[in-house]
Every structure is written in structure tokens, then in C-alpha cells.
Amino acid sequence: MSGKIYFGGLKPQRGEIHINRDRCKGCGFCVEYCPRDVLELSEEFNKKGYHPPRIKNEDECCYCQLCEAICPEFAIFVTLHSEEEEGENTESRP
Amino acid sequence: MSPDGKNPIENFLRMDRIPHIWCSGCGIGTVVSSFADALSKSDLDLDKVAIVSGIGCTGRVAGYVKLDSFHSTHGRAIPFATGLKLGNPELKLVVFSGDGDIFGIGGNHFIHAARRNMDLVVICVNNFNYAMTGGQVAATSPIKANLSTAPYGNFEYPFNLPYLAEACGATYVARWTVLHMRQVTTSILEALNRKGLSLIEVITPCVTLYARRNRLGDGLNLLKYYYENSEVRHGADTRTLDIRFQEKITCGKFIDVEKPTFLECMNAHLTKTLGDKYRPYGV
Amino acid sequence: MKTRKADPKGVLTGAHYLDGDFALAEGALAAGCRFFAGYPITPSTETAERFSERIPFVGGMFIQMEDEIASITALIGAAWAGQKVMTVTSGPGFSLMMENIGLAAMQEVPLVIANVQRGGPSTGLPTLTGQQDMMQARWGSHGDYRIIALSPDSPQECFDLTIHAFNLAELYRVPVFVMTDECVGHMHEKVLIPPADEIDIVERKWHQGPKDKYLPYQPDADHVPFMIKAGDGYRFHTTGLTHDQRGYPVINAEVQDWCVRHLIDKIDKNADKIIKLEEDQVDGAEVVVLSYGITSRVTIKAVQDARRQGIKVGTIRLITVWPFPEKRIQELAGKVKAMVMPEINVGQVVKELERSVAGRTKVVGVPHCGGWVHDPNDILKAIKEAAQ
Numbered sequence: 063m064s065g066k067i068y069f070g071g072l073k074p075q076r077g078e079i080h081i082n083r084d085r086c087k088g089c090g091f092c093v094e095y096c097p098r099d100v101l102e103l104s105e106e107f108n109k110k111g112y113h114p115p116r117i118k119n120e121d122e123c124c125y126c127q128l129c130e131a132i133c134p135e136f137a138i139f140v141t142l143h144s145e146e147e148e149g150e151n152t153e154s155r156p
Numbered sequence: 157m158s159p160d161g162k163n164p165i166e167n168f169l170r171m172d173r174i175p176h177i178w179c180s181g182c183g184i185g186t187v188v189s190s191f192a193d194a195l196s197k198s199d200l201d202l203d204k205v206a207i208v209s210g211i212g213c214t215g216r217v218a219g220y221v222k223l224d225s226f227h228s229t230h231g232r233a234i235p236f237a238t239g240l241k242l243g244n245p246e247l248k249l250v251v252f253s254g255d256g257d258i259f260g261i262g263g264n265h266f267i268h269a270a271r272r273n274m275d276l277v278v279i280c281v282n283n284f285n286y287a288m289t290g291g292q293v294a295a296t297s298p299i300k301a302n303l304s305t306a307p308y309g310n311f312e313y314p315f316n317l318p319y320l321a322e323a324c325g326a327t328y329v330a331r332w333t334v335l336h337m338r339q340v341t342t343s344i345l346e347a348l349n350r351k352g353l354s355l356i357e358v359i360t361p362c363v364t365l366y367a368r369r370n371r372l373g374d375g376l377n378l379l380k381y382y383y384e385n386s387e388v389r390h391g392a393d394t395r396t397l398d399i400r401f402q403e404k405i406t407c408g409k410f411i412d413v414e415k416p417t418f419l420e421c422m423n424a425h426l427t428k429t430l431g432d433k434y435r436p437y438g439v
Numbered sequence: 440m441k442t443r444k445a446d447p448k449g450v451l452t453g454a455h456y457l458d459g460d461f462a463l464a465e466g467a468l469a470a471g472c473r474f475f476a477g478y479p480i481t482p483s484t485e486t487a488e489r490f491s492e493r494i495p496f497v498g499g500m501f502i503q504m505e506d507e508i509a510s511i512t513a514l515i516g517a518a519w520a521g522q523k524v525m526t527v528t529s530g531p532g533f534s535l536m537m538e539n540i541g542l543a544a545m546q547e548v549p550l551v552i553a554n555v556q557r558g559g560p561s562t563g564l565p566t567l568t569g570q571q572d573m574m575q576a577r578w579g580s581h582g583d584y585r586i587i588a589l590s591p592d593s594p595q596e597c598f599d600l601t602i603h604a605f606n607l608a609e610l611y612r613v614p615v616f617v618m619t620d621e622c623v624g625h626m627h628e629k630v631l632i633p634p635a636d637e638i639d640i641v642e643r644k645w646h647q648g649p650k651d652k653y654l655p656y657q658p659d660a661d662h663v664p665f666m667i668k669a670g671d672g673y674r675f676h677t678t679g680l681t682h683d684q685r686g687y688p689v690i691n692a693e694v695q696d697w698c699v700r701h702l703i704d705k706i707d708k709n710a711d712k713i714i715k716l717e718e719d720q721v722d723g724a725e726v727v728v729l730s731y732g733i734t735s736r737v738t739i740k741a742v743q744d745a746r747r748q749g750i751k752v753g754t755i756r757l758i759t760v761w762p763f764p765e766k767r768i769q770e771l772a773g774k775v776k777a778m779v780m781p782e783i784n785v786g787q788v789v790k791e792l793e794r795s796v797a798g799r800t801k802v803v804g805v806p807h808c809g810g811w812v813h814d815p816n817d818i819l820k821a822i823k824e825a826a827q
Contacts, residue, residue, distance in 0.1 A: 080163070085174070087175075087179075089181040089376070090374075091375065112180065128337075131189060131341075133185070133186070134178065134189070135175065135185055136163055139163040139164065139165070141161060170687075203674070204670050208516070218678075219676060224675060225674075225676045226519065226669075226677055226678075227676070227688070235504060235512035237516060238513050238516060239513030240519060240520045242513070243474055243516060243524075244521060244669065246670060247669055264505055268505040426495050430496075434496070437498070
């Protein structure tokens, strides 16, 4: 822990990112639109020959779930990191 | 390789048919994702929600969504949905199809469904061409765009869909691009929670055809174009909502009015004229 | 096959003086049809008008759609919502409906389409009779599929055969055509409508078992799959694309073979149960006259005259025109000297007759381009020519 003090629901949430590598078609939407630059296209190929994303920086993920919303292949989703509690004003996908 | 835990959207999909057929960079999957999000946020009993699509890339949506789903013939999703709705008024009907299907061959059916204020949610994915058959010119293709049956550039005037919808009598009209995922969800949710003919137009990239033929790049390039050129103007005059080739796209919710639906009109009128002998239908 | 008695709300019991068009509407209501989507077209419009007048009191839905394509499509949707559905049209509308008749055949949707035939082709003779859409009923949509077509010869039969059409549609999950014509449609005659408890209605072949084991297109022993409707929690899928038992599209030759053969077998293998004929003095006949619809009534005069002149004439009236009674014809071919077939067209069902006979018997057609019924003397002439 970093030793910072957080008040009420101001503690930033962290997300746990789940990538279905073989469903990905390498469109790059999640990488481009992640507001925290958490993802990048990997060097490896998946079964279909695409470069799926890889997590560059999981600590930066703020659980905005934009990647989950924008992915056209249903290949990435984000769950709330288990150590965090849900804040009062979150609007999350069930 | 399956991730641990399940992607929540899988509850809404026929997972035995995934991965879907849409190209890399195509926006249809994202619109389906926004639709699933709206369904999950709504209070509707999903057993009573039925989805009808036509023919085309977007027409394949019915095959992937886990609702009572109907894949009809080209352009005929709207009368099919009308039959379902009037056959069982308890059902909530969503028509999910493309611009060529709904407004090309299906144009007449849209006009009359909007005129009657039939209780249908129409989600029209607009990629400016007939994609499934190889990128032919459509009623929504902008002037100058290159398409396989307009190989020297399109010279026909395209539709301005929100204007057309308003003129026909649609009572909820919104337009977004696929990049506005959350607003698409909000609009779909508003449409699901209301009665009457709702049209939500979602502009999406067509990478393999429209973008390639017009050298617009890939999905990311098109999303960037949407980002830089879309402007949200709620309540804008629909006459000003033309989309010119690679120019401004005005998004927002333009029409949202209350008006009795076809069934409400029928029941009200027949009750008034026939009195007690008439028992309202579907009530 | 589950039957029940007709719902008395839709049965206008009594003796009426109705035209064929009105009788079609009354037949539909008696059969339990509570959804009608149509478009006006002469000479069928009266059926739609009658239905629209009656349905607010019986309880149900009438909608005049923007065209015939929308009408037939709305019927398919309403059938999937669980309704018994019908429309009525004539030649030009029939042509427009063809694509989605194919959809109904492919999705195995029970529906009834009445075609009050008129002179064609194209706009033709809107107000005058014809029997020129008979082959179109059979082959009108693209691809291989089978349908059932009935041909009433009177307003009474318009009533009776419409009920029968609904029953066949439910039994075989198939579009059923009531091929009448302007003459029968606009002819006023006595129609006796029995009490509701004397009318047997076939119920839809609903699936009863566990939902998760249900396969939308798995044929039962009688070749007909069990049906369900939207809103019951099955979350099923149906498409016009070639599909497998799950209803999901599969695009390859093996599934195409399975899918199409099933649509063919469903009717072909049940043909004996479907075919309905009215025969008179066929045993020992020299000449057999086949006819259907209004022409069969004109034929009565010609046959009476021929018999008076000493020719042994038998008649077969096709109550079902499709499936065609190949087997019966093959039995008779070679035993009778000739077969005569008058039709108000330039020769349509007679070609099926020729095909079934396969050269073993002389076939004499009596064509008529339409606009009026045959002169019985023309049919008599053909019978005499055939008897030589």
C-alpha cells in the first residue's frame, strides 16, 4: 500500500482485466481508447493470426470498463479488483 | 483460452455461435454490446423481448443474441416485428438491422410503421453501404463516396435518416456513432422503456468495404474521424442533420415525444365508436 | 393431432346468403383465425372488408398493411406470436407475396392465403375470373419446397375449405392456399354455418416437454416438428437461411440436403392423408374429366350431355389441387381411354396430369384464356373427341 489516506468513496477503484485472446480480432480499439494506457497490442499471434492486447500496466486500470464496452468481439471484460470495495457512486455493468 | 470468470455479456449471447462473422474493426459487435448493456439495465422480462433482423451484416445480429430471435427476409424486419407485436402485444419488439435493409428495400415499411407509431424499437446500424454483398451504394451513401456499384463516386442524394424518421411520424429519434457507446446504451434504454416507434441510428465503421474503397483506413481511423467530427446537439432541427462525405456528424437525441401508439389508437377509437360491445385488444 | 371444437364467438351459425369472399372470412373466423393482415385487391377485397367489420366483435386484429409484402410478412410474425393467421389476395398481390411464402415454407409457419384468382398476366382482368395462378401456387417462390392448395367450387366450400385449410396448415406447419376465383368469390349462394360444437379445429402442434431439450426443427414421426411461440422463454432462433435442427443457419451441402428434403418429405410422405377428391362414376369410365373450382360446376353440364349421348364419363373433382393425386391418376392411366381437363388457363394443372399419365392415356386439355367460365359445349366437344 502506498500509505495515502482516502476519504469516503474517493479511493480509486482498480480493475482486473480478462482478455479472451483467441476471440480477439486485433482491431486495436481497446488499446487506443483506454484512458490510462493500460493495454498494448502484443507481439504474439493468437489462433487466428491477430495480435491480441496485453496488459501493460494493470495497476493503472481504473475500472472504467471502456475496453469492455468498446470491444466488438466480446473479448475483454473488467471485474472489480478483489481487494477493493465498491464505491458509493459507481455505475457498473452487472 | 477462457478467462477466469465469465464476461457478463455472455448471458445475452448464443455462445455456441461466437466468434461472430463481423470483420476486424467492424462496429456492429460494439452496438450489440451496447444493446446488451441496455437490456441488462432495463426492467424488462427478457423472455418477452423479441428481436427481428433483416438481411445484411447487421441482419446477422438476431443469430447471436439470446432472445426469441427472428431472421427475416431483406427489408422485411419491420412488418415481421409488426406481426409479432400485434399478434402478442405483451412482447417488446426490437428491430435490429442495417441502413440498406431498413431504409433501402425496407423503406416503405419504415415509413408506415413510423406513420402508425407502431410500438417498435428500431436500431439501425448505418455503415453507408450494402456491406454483406460487397459494398454497393446505399440510400445513405454520401455523395462522392466510392462504392462497388458507384465505382466513379456516388452522385445520388442520400437520406438524412433522422429527418426522414421525423417526417414519417417517429416519436423518438436519436443518432450516435459507435464510439458513443454509453450514449447508444442510454438511447436504447430510453427506447425500450417507452412506447411508440423509436429510431436509433448508429454510425459504424465498415472496414473491409466502405473504408477500404474510400481509403479511409481501418476501424481506428474511422473512430478517430468520428471523434474529431461528431458534435452532440440534442434537439437539433432534423433538417440540418445531413452527413456529407467525411464531414461533420451531428449526434444526439432529436425527437422524444409522447403520442398514442397504433394499438392505443385502435382501442380508443373502437371503444368510442362501438361502446361496450368492443373489448380492447391486447389489454 | 389434437382437436377441439370451434370457438362460438367466431361462428356465425345459421343459413346465410353470402358471396365466396365473405364466406372465406366467415370460414377463417370459425376456424379460430384472429389475425388478418392484408391489402385491398379486386376481386378479393370483400374478404378483408368482412373480416375488418367482424373482428372487433369477435376479438382479434385486422390491419391493412402498406402492401402485400408487408401483409404476408406480418402474418409470419403473428404466427410466431401464436396466432392463426390469414390473408387474401389476387394475382398481382400473389406475385408480390412469393418471396415470403418461401420464408413461411422455410420457417415452417402455418398460415392460410386465399387467392381469388382473376385474369392475368400482370394487371390483366381485375374484375373477371381466371384459374391462372395454379402453377404459381405450387412453384411461385424460388427453391424447392412443398405447399398445399385447395380449390373451392362454391361459397359453401369457401367456408368449409377455409376451415380445412387452417387445419391442414396446423397439421403440417405449412402455408396452405385456398385457390378460389372471381366467379366463386363474387357469387352469392346459400352458406350453411353449423353450430360451433360441430366444427372440429386442429390445434397447433405445441411442444410440451422440457425447454432445454427442444429443437425447433427436429421432425417428429409424422415429419412435422413441434412448434413454439415467442414470449414463452425458449429464446429460440429461426431464419430463412438453410438451417439445422437447432434453427441455426449452417451453410453447406449436407445441411441443405437435410433441410430441403425435410420440407419435401413433410408433404410428399403425407400426401395420401392430404389429398381429397370427389369422384363420380369413374369405375368403368371411358373418359374421365378432371376439374377443380368453378370449372367443375360448368363441367357438370358437359358431363350430363355426354352421358346422355352414351359416352361413359367419370369425373374427378380436385378438392386438393396440390399435392396432385399422382397415384390415383397412375392407377387410372391405361384403364381409361382418355382424360379431359378443362381449366380457365392455357394449360397448367393439365401438365401435371400429362406427367402423371406418362403417355399411357390420351390427355385432352380444354384451355381458356380467362375472363369468363367455359362454354359447356367446348368441354362436351373435348369429351367427344377424347372418346374416339
